Structure formats: C-alpha cells, structure tokens
Amino acid sequence: MSFTRNTGLAIKTEIAFTERIKNVYAARGACIYATKMLLLPNRQEKESGSGNIKNNFNKQKRNKKKNKTIGPWTPGNNTYPIKIGDRDCEVLISDESGKININKITDETKVNFNKFLTSLKIEELTSEIVTDSILDWIDADDLHHANGAEKDYYSALPEPYEPNNAPFESIEELILVKGVTPEIFELLRKRLTIYGTDKININFATHETLMYVPKMTKEIAAAIIKLRGKRGKIKQLDKLKDIFAHFGILGSDFQDILKYITIYDSNYLTIKSISYSDKIQSSYTFVVRKGGDNCRILATYAE
DSSP states (O other): OHHHHHHHHHHHHHHHHHHHHHHHHHHHHHHHHHHHHTTOOOEEEEEOSOSSEEEOSSOSOTTSOEEEEEOOOOOSSSOEEEEETTEEEEEEEEEGGGSEEGGGOOTTTHHHHHHHHHHTTOOHHHHHHHHHHHHHHHSSSOOOOTTOOOHHHHHTSSSOOOOOOSOOSSGGGGGGSTTOOHHHHHHHTTTEESSSOSOEETTTOOHHHHTTSTTOOHHHHHHHHHHHHHHSSOOOHHHHHHHHHHTTOOHHHHHHHTTTEEOSOOSEEEEEEEEEETTEEEEEEEEEEEOSSOEEEEEEEEO
16 A cells, blocks of 8 residues: 555656646747747738647637737737647746846946835845945945945855956846845846846836836836826826926926936847646746847746
C-alpha cells in the first residue's frame, strides 16, 4: 500500500511538472506571437479558424470564415487571448513609459522620487536612504549623498561587493542597493524601468507612479485615472490642462509639469503571457524594443 501510494504521488508530481513545462513553452510561444502582432499593419482580410495558432478575438466558431479588421496589438489594460497548441493563453502588453526610469533620477528629481516611495507606504527615512543610495549607485564618483552608500559601505558587508557606479543594467540589480529589502523590491519592480526617457506616460502610469510628477497630489492623480477610465487614452494635453487648472495649477507651473509627462507611446514594451492548463498556470515575459519592421527582445523572464 505504501509503495502504491508513493508511486501515485510520484506520477501526479511528474504529470504536474510536465504540464507546467508545457505551459511555460506555450506562454513563451504566445510572447513570440505577440511580437509579430505588434508589427501588424491595419488591414481587412478573410481569416479561417484552422491552424495551430488561432486568434480568439471573435466569439464565432473557428471553422467559420469571416471578414474582420486585423490590426496591430497595442499596449493597454485589455488582454489578447490566443491559443498555442492545446493551451489557452492571455497576453497583456504594457508600455515601459508608464514607469519611472531609474537611470534618469537626479538630484533635481530626488524629491519627486521620495514622494513616489512614500506613496507606496514606505517610511520617510527609508525612502531617503533608498533614493540617495540609488543616486550613489549610478554616479561615477565615490562621494556620498546624505543617506546614501558608496564602495566603503558595500565593502564592509558580510558578503562584500562593489557598487556599479554606472546606470542600472537590469531592475533586478536594484536588490543590491542599500535600503532595498526584498519587500521594497517587490513594490518597485513593476513600477520602475531602465528603458526610455525621463518622462512619465500618464496613459499607463499607476496612481503611485504619477506621484513622481512635481506638484502631483493624490487628488490630481485620481482625477487623471478617472478620466482615463471614462474616455480611454488621453490624446490631448489640453485635457490635462483642465484637470490641473481645477486644482489651481496654471501657467508656468503647468508648463514645468509638462517636462515630466507625455501622452505618446514609447517603443519599449513589456509582453506578459499567462498559459493555462487545468489548475496550473505559468507565465513568460518579454521586454522588447519595437522598431519599424522588427521587435528586438531585450530581456526575458520565466515565472
């Protein structure tokens, strides 16, 4: 009986492992498919439901031919369903411009970054330590910011290492910075990037990320997100002007804010696919740079 029970457990474990591996490869395949769909031009064409890779945009039967508008996949809050082999996948595309570029933080904007960190319920002193330590990590000198850390601090650790003294090469590198605990890293990893400019795309930014913008308040951030929810993407800066004016920010003050925000999509995108099989699901993530006729994969993560 013991042998039978152990054998049964081993078989179930092996099946679950195999299913998870299949899910990972399906999710990866969906990410690859998404890179092609990002480059697709708008066109009308007749599509059949046959084939191993099928779009599920239309709820009609797959074996029924239909005329439909096929256009490129774009970043947003809606997922794209896709079938890879026998696996159902969902793909979410997000724009990196909705995040804060950690390599663009400066002494001038560190107050804004502190405001962003405290909006995540991180204590004020810890926020100042993290901000100053990030600035010390990316600058080339060995001079300390008030609450930062340089080579002498990291060399004295039980497992010593040296700061990069250069821009971050990955977000995961952030875990090495003084003050960044695993808990804080989990709060930051989806809100920070190393790609793109120093402007925040208000069409994709979270409530907390918007707090990085000077003069931004919780009320203004909530108003922007509410407008997005009602009308979709904000396509004219005049719409923002009205919101800020309502809260008393006019003229040169509003012009200063425009230095930190944008409404235009970037070429840096994150593609996340989740593959399902019974109760098992696996995900795969690509970070890509979209060009005129190709998508260059910059990083991949299997989760």
